[in-house]
Amino acid sequence: MLRLSKLTDYATVILSFMAKDKTQVLAAMEIASMTGIAQPTVSKILKLLVNANVLISTRGAKGGYALARTPEEISVAAVISALEGPIALTECSISHQGCEQASGCDIRGNWGLINQTIHNALESVTLADLTRPAAVPEEVFVPVASLYR
Amino acid sequence: MLRLSKLTDYATVILSFMAKDKTQVLAAMEIASMTGIAQPTVSKILKLLVNANVLISTRGAKGGYALARTPEEISVAAVISALEGPIALTECSISHQGCEQASGCDIRGNWGLINQTIHNALESVTLADLTRPAAVPEEVFVPVASLYR
DNA sequence: TTAAATAGGACTAGAATAGTCCTCAATTAA
DNA sequence: TTAATTGAGGACTATTCTAGTCCTATTTAA
Ligand code: FES
Ligand code: FES
Numbered sequence: 001m002l003r004l005s006k007l008t009d010y011a012t013v014i015l016s017f018m019a020k021d022k023t024q025v026l027a028a029m030e031i032a033s034m035t036g037i038a039q040p041t042v043s044k045i046l047k048l049l050v051n052a053n054v055l056i057s058t059r060g061a062k063g064g065y066a067l068a069r070t071p072e073e074i075s076v077a078a079v080i081s082a083l084e085g086p087i088a089l090t091e092c093s094i095s096h097q098g099c100e101q102a103s104g105c106d107i108r109g110n111w112g113l114i115n116q117t118i119h120n121a122l123e124s125v126t127l128a129d130l131t132r133p134a135a136v137p138e139e140v141f142v143p144v145a146s147l148y149r
Numbered sequence: 150m151l152r153l154s155k156l157t158d159y160a161t162v163i164l165s166f167m168a169k170d171k172t173q174v175l176a177a178m179e180i181a182s183m184t185g186i187a188q189p190t191v192s193k194i195l196k197l198l199v200n201a202n203v204l205i206s207t208r209g210a211k212g213g214y215a216l217a218r219t220p221e222e223i224s225v226a227a228v229i230s231a232l233e234g235p236i237a238l239t240e241c242s243i244s245h246q247g248c249e250q251a252s253g254c255d256i257r258g259n260w261g262l263i264n265q266t267i268h269n270a271l272e273s274v275t276l277a278d279l280t281r282p283a284a285v286p287e288e289v290f291v292p293v294a295s296l297y298r
Numbered sequence: 299t300t301a302a303a304t305a306g307g308a309c310t311a312g313a314a315t316a317g318t319c320c321t322c323a324a325t326t327a328a
Numbered sequence: 329t330t331a332a333t334t335g336a337g338g339a340c341t342a343t344t345c346t347a348g349t350c351c352t353a354t355t356t357a358a
Contacts, residue, residue: 002153002229002267004238006347027303040349047305060356061302076263080151089153110279114225114270118151121266130259155316176334189318196336209325210333305354315344323336328329 008083010037011045015054015079016131019071025064045083052082071131077122087122088115157232159186160194161279164203164228168220168280174213194232201231220280226271236271237264 017035018026028046032039046065049055056068067074081087089111166184167175177195181188195214198204203223204214216223230236238260 002151002233002236002238004151005345029303038348041347043304044348050304057304058356059302059304059354061300062357063303063355065304084151087151089151110274110281114274117270118267121263121270125259125263132259154314178334187317190316192335193317199335206335207325208323208333208335211326212324212334214335300358302357303355306352307350308352309348309350311346311348313344313346315342317340317342319338319340321337321339324334326331326333328331 002089004080005084007041007045007048008080010035010041011049011079011083012076012130013037014042014045015049015067015074015127018055018065018067019127019131025058025062025066027064031065049079049082052078054078054082067127071128072126074127075123076125076127076130077119079127080122087119089118151238153229154233156190156194156197157229159184159190160198160228160232161225162186163191163194164198164216164223164276165280167214167216168276174207174211174215176213179213198228198231201227203227203231216276220277221275223276224272225274225276225279226268228276229271236268238267 013035014031014037017031028043029039031037031046032042035042046055046057050057050065053068054074055065057063057065077087162184163180163186166180177192178188180186180195181191184191195204195206199206199214202217205217206212206214226236
């Protein structure tokens with residue numbers, strides 16, 4: 001199904017909530033109770049988002065989490081890669097080691113292009129787009145095949 | 150990582166091999182020995198591809214598998230959905246049941262758009278594109294730096 | 299100093315995947 | 329007609345991955 005992990009799904013919910021909320025800094029526990037996601041799980045996700053520079057954290061009392069940039073500047077690609085690592089469909093798109101199929105596999109370059117296309121698509125959608133109420137058919141069409149012919 | 154399953158990866162290797170091979174009909178065992186993938190696994194994949202109308206099978210002695218269409222007419226999207234089901238990042242893009250996040254989730258429409266975009270990208274690349282020798286310079290691989298900016 | 303928070307990582311249980319195997323059905327050729 | 333070949337379909341197991349929890353250390357405000 002080419003699916004996103006559950007944690008990534010939660011992350012979008014959490015970030016959407018944070019984008020809509022006026023408050024600048026929110027504690028993990030607040031977020032948990034507002035979104036209905038279990039607190040330890042929320043914390044785990046928030047930490048990952050901090051590591052990927054999507055969120056900024058403040059320690060200590062009165063501490064919490066805040067968006068590192070405006071919702072317009074946070075791409076869906078950034079969120080996904082924060083939770084799941086580099087966006088790539090196949091192993092060999094990330095590192096070219098250990099991918100020698102017996103009969104010589106020349107697929108690499110082409111998969112790379114596909115990955116690039118998908119990455120572009122995800123890069124072009126921001127958190128602001130996700131929170132926008134009704135989807136504006138802002139067609140993000142990238143004709144990959146045309147790049148070959 | 151937004152990754153493809155290993156079986157899907159194998160499927161592309163198998164199909165690439167079949168596309169390049171002159172022979173019309175290939176037995177599962179032949180494919181296994183040529184690609185180096187274990188025979189039972191190859192069979193499993195071939196069966197799935199038949200069910201999805203990507204391959205056509207012939208039973209009995211001298212039987213085997215053949216591409217259902219020309220490589221130009223077999224999209225990567227078709228291959229992926231044969232192995233992994235509908236191409237969609239989130240559950241609620243497939244069926245809209247049971248996705249009511251406490252605070253009212255209006256994400257659907259927008260995820261739908263993202264899914265559509267990715268689907269378009271995968272639909273536009275064919276098996277012929279994958280087998281094409283060295284389509285692109287190395288530079289096309291996903292620029293990891295952009296994931297963290 | 300104390301309380302409130304995050305950082306980091308270990309750990310467990312459950313789910314999904316990969317991979318194998320067995321039996322049945324169909325086709326060809328001797 | 330029979331035997332050999334090959335795919336269909338599905339059950340099954342083992343392994344890996346994911347989700348989720350929890351513990352301890354660190355940082356900061358009051
Ligand atoms: S499997 Fe990595 S290049 Fe083909
Ligand atoms: S989770 Fe399905 S619509 Fe938001």
